[in-house]
Amino acid sequence: MSHQTPLSSSVPQVNCLDLWRAENDRLVRQAKVAQDSDLSLRRQQLAQDSLEGFRGLLHSLLVLETQKQLGPRLEGGLMELWNSVLHVSSLPPELLPALHHLAGLQAALWLSTDRLGDLTLLLQTLNGSQSEASGDLLLLLKTWNPPAKASDDPLTLQDAQGLRDVLLTASAFRQGLQELITGSLPRALSSLYEAASGLCPRPVLVQVYTALGTCLRKMGSPQRALLYLVAALKGESICGPPLLEASRLYRQLGNTVAELESLELLVEALNVIPSSEVPHFLIEVELLLPRPDPASPLHCGTLSQVKYLLASRCLQMGRAEDAVEHYLDLLALLLDGSEPKFSPPTCPPGPCMPEVFLEAAAALIQAGRAQDALTVCEELLSRTSSLLPKMPQPWKDARKGTKESPQCPSWVSATYLLQGQAWVQLGDQKQAISEFSRCLELLFRATPKDKEQGPASNCEQGYTSDVELQQLRAAALISRGLEWGASGQDTKALQDFLLSVQVYPGNGDASFHLLQTLKRLDRRDEATALWQRLEAQTKLPQENATWSLPLYLETCLSWIRPPDREALLEEFGTSLQEPCDL
């Protein structure tokens, strides 16, 4: 009988529950002070103290002890426990506020772990008979009316009513996002409206407006979408997702200027140092939202990803000067590393680093800065030289005199191709032809999709596709052929063009260059046969099977495209007819 605890001792003042409660109330007050104070280490420490205190309080609860013992059995059976609690016929009314409060916490937990079925069931039980039939989570949350707590209850940081509002907004937003991603747009719209009408902090509201913009754009109402995006951008701090969404919208509208402008603004917005995360004291909407994955409209990428998007869009839209500027910015950002916190580069599925270099070089050539393009290419090769196979070339000392030919990644040959093009622009035919030859040497050794060697990465080794390899070969052959032609060696040019038609019959450009060379060499019969074939092809519906080629290759192909195919065919046709008439 000596084991009596102070719980039932005769002094009523020192009741365990009272002690617990006094400590709880003290901690709540402390946390509220911490919440209101300025952001500082002190605040963080104060908050951590409070949290530790609460944790200690929880541990002192006998309830938790028993729960710990239940352990794994609890996991699946939480709902059953709730059921058994809520279906007790005579629930003491003074327990109801606490029970609803606890249910709110349970709901928050289930919402964040995506156990919506259990959540719906719980709310149905809580609401009682009035809305038994409804399985609509939002409706259930709206009808749930947790009783207010009594004035003499222990202090709390967040009451059940507030918890319910947070849950309502968060689940509406979650639901809306989900429907948006799966494509049920009208339902997404109504859910998002619901979320926007709730009380939520500004950052969340911006996200909701962005999602509304995406939804309306997909539903074909760009003007209304624009209104929401403008509303999202109205706040004091500009954030990324609405700007990215705006750029998508303008792209859909075909307004390139506005699209690129919004991307530029996005770059600026991401340049702002993100303030360190404020620790959340309470359960807030942000905590209940899923982390955005790339499929989400709220995923706006990192600074370098956006910078890359801007640069490549500029290059695609033919704004070479701007593209050059942005590519060089991006490379500086990535390589300089003076501000490492902004330097996460391209994550898959973006292009790999060598491709960024190549696109920058292509943009430089496009902008007429061939010398700079050569520098970029050399930088790329020098940085990776230790990883490239030793070439059996006279100027490099091959340590092993083996006859085996090493495999090179595709971008190495592409670098030679671009170097050649740079020399073309600089007017050095000899250098250009030598680079093209080097490129071709590598390309004809390569086999597609050879990914056995080396560390696996998106572009470590091998070629992404057959088509890419063929297109590269054709481009290099045409480029060299053009240079032979320019230096008057038409037979050599002819050889290259013939070969390029063979390696990639689908490339019409090669045939046109071949036709021109045949014409120049005055090989009329062959030219006529080819012309007839081309004529027949042009009459067929154009099969514009656009393979998604790397941007640098697309750009390079645009340089060697014959200026006006139709005119060429017509001119040749008339020239054919003339001698016949004579």
Place this chain on the structure above:
Amino acid sequence: MAGLAPRVDYLAGFSFPVGGLAAGKPRVLRLGAEILLSTGRELVYVFDSGGRQLTAVYRFPGQVWHLEVLALRRMLFVLCAWSGVYCLSLDQAGRSVSQSERDEEDSEPPAPVIPVDPDACVLPDATLRAFTVLDGALVTLAQGTAQWKLQLFECPGPGQARPLGKTGEVELSASTPPAGGPGKPEAPRFLPVLCCVSPPGCGASHGLQRGPRGFVLEGALFGLLFGMDATLLESPVVLCGLPDGQLCCVILKTLVTCSSAPGDPKALVRTLHHLEEPVIFIGALRTEPLPEDGEDTRCDCLVALGHRGRTLAVKASRDGAGSPVPELREYCLPGPVLCAACGRGGRVYHSTPTSLCLVDLARGSAPWLGEEADVPAAGLGGLPSLLCPANLSICSVVTLTVSPRPPGGGTELLALSARGRLLTCHLEQSPEAPWPSRGTTMDTGRKIKDLLCSISTISERASSLRRAVEQRDQALTRLNEALNVSCALLSRREGPRPISCTTTTAWGRRELRDVLTATCLLESSGGPRLGRGWVLCVQVLPGARAPDPEAAGPAMTYTVPVDQLGPGGRREVTLALGPGEDGVLDLPVTVCCALFCSLQEALGGALAPSGSFGDASRDEDRPDTLPGPGGICLPLSEHTVDLLQGLRFPGLAVPPAQASGPSGPAPDPVDTFLEACCRPAGPEPPRATYLPPSMAAITVSAELLRAAWGGRFSGTSLSCATLQWLLAENASVDAVRARALSSIEGVAPDGTDVRLTVHEVAVADVCPTGPLQAAEIQVQSCSLASVCGVHGAVLRRMQRVVEEQAARGSSPPDLRMQHLHQTQASHEALLREVRMLRDQLCEEDGAGSRAATATERLLRVYRQLRSPGLLLL
């Protein structure tokens, strides 16, 4: 091997716990002439190696798990257990200390202990397990509930007032840290290891510089390990060695923290290898001589060591086609590895409890063994196929660091031993001439000091080795003994065993209560000796048969160490069987005796790392190397204690005992009074009031009994002999024999009277040859329970007799079958009636007058059933 002995210099001693310092948490660092040191406790010492004195001691609020220092900014970073990362400027603290020291310059000033202000905590996080500092960033590894989390922060400065800006974060998805319970978990046995490596171009112009523990890798190796993107970005890479053996890498420049674009662990974290044992060390070194400038220290080989000595080395080489390929080799070095360090010239130093070893990844063996040792020559520039560790004759170093550029060339190691000794260890460049042949007096003095120092190190080592050998010898002796004993006991199935155990029972008085005690006597009649490690296990099980695991009821096991039992030796163990406090003694019980030899006890510390390295490390290793709780168990005897042994016969007692009362010594009158008061006021058990004494009888043929007795009891009448035989194991058997009793009155443990009577009877109608001589054993008591108990005990004896006779193949005498049939028929009729009455009782639910008559009838029928008694022939 003279060249192997390094020049060891003892610098200082630090306090260490009993059993020595445990490896894993102590750290030692060199910062110019200063040495920074932590022993795994709350203190960080700053030791001036020039002045050979402590200049400062910092006290942190928790155990210090890791130290790093930024040399240029003279900033100290400390990871404090369960608290976070602290940052101090060494200059500020140093100034204040030197000022305070100025007062007492003459005597050696005890270094002041500076308590570290909680505000110096730049990163409060209780889950941090490791960190590393780069010039521009702080990399931390935190243990989440299910995952390790790597975080990148901007590099803090001292007096940081705002929370550190987080610049990157990723979860190491493929690994699960040991699950921690709620609240404060125990200190982890192994901490994860972080190591920062950079590509060659990542120079001083960049923000992310290599930190104090960073290595610059050759381009080819870096690219092969971490990929093209990391190479192009020239990004530092953090390697994480986890306690589960995983070795993974994170490219720092790819880390993001943006909440709108969280990093994908699958893309950001790459597992390089799995050592399958806790990673103790990650480092890099240069194995090939540098072609031109000696300044450039690009490492061409990455090394990782596991706790058990598994070692991974990776180098870049080129395949036949000239493409670069990684060359990866695993070696097995002697473990357990306490700590390791990479030195120049392809050397890896690693410490085990018994020695500090050196391996050379450039040549495979220690440099001075290169010519003699039979090591297969490695391919050109490749990794050696085998590593031969060379012993440096220093034991139990718990942390180790290689000084960057010691004055006078060679290599200088800075080590902290488990005994808290801070040592420097110089390895000469040319081992053939480690000491100058001629020297000045100063040189001689220094040489003598060095020699003394190395003697003390060697003697410490020698004593530890000797102890290890002794322990091993003892363990082997004990194992041998254990095997001998097992053979002797197990091989001899028939005849007396060399070691036997007999159990006897007697009533005694203990703590004012009469208790039945069992005495187990362990006797060795020659044969092997029982040494240390043997225990006698006595198990008391309820019920008659022991080896039935299903038997309900709690079994009690007593273990008594048998310390040295030679031939002729005896050991006696007496245990109380009951009655306990509640006054109940449920007989029968079975007492089983067995000898048990615990292997763990027998082998002792012999399998654990021995030597001066203390208990801490031994405990650490026990689960892996020792056989655990296993051992050898040899059953000796099994003895059933039943009511016949538990009966007391106050009537037989000698006069003085008789004077003291009918049931042993007189109970304390206070006890009696209290007992009477405490007893519930309900009616006495019904037997006392109206039931006649119960009785049971067994009739056994004399032939069967005599056959069982063999030659014993000749010249005694059948009834007396039977009674003596029944009470053979009772302490009062001598009195029974002396008085030639054939009937006796005794007291059962619960205090009820029991009468045992043996009559000599002639059974007619059974055998065709005539009446059969038999003994009728009657058990009579007013307590039904006592009758049942004694009856059961008698029956068990009979059963044993019958079984023995059956085994001997003796046939029962001829029987008149008709008589048997008659008996059977009448019994069946009675059984039917019993069944009917029982059903009736069940229906009536035990109430009413009809039930009372039914009960009475039932008792009568039972009596009738028993009345001819059991007849055993």
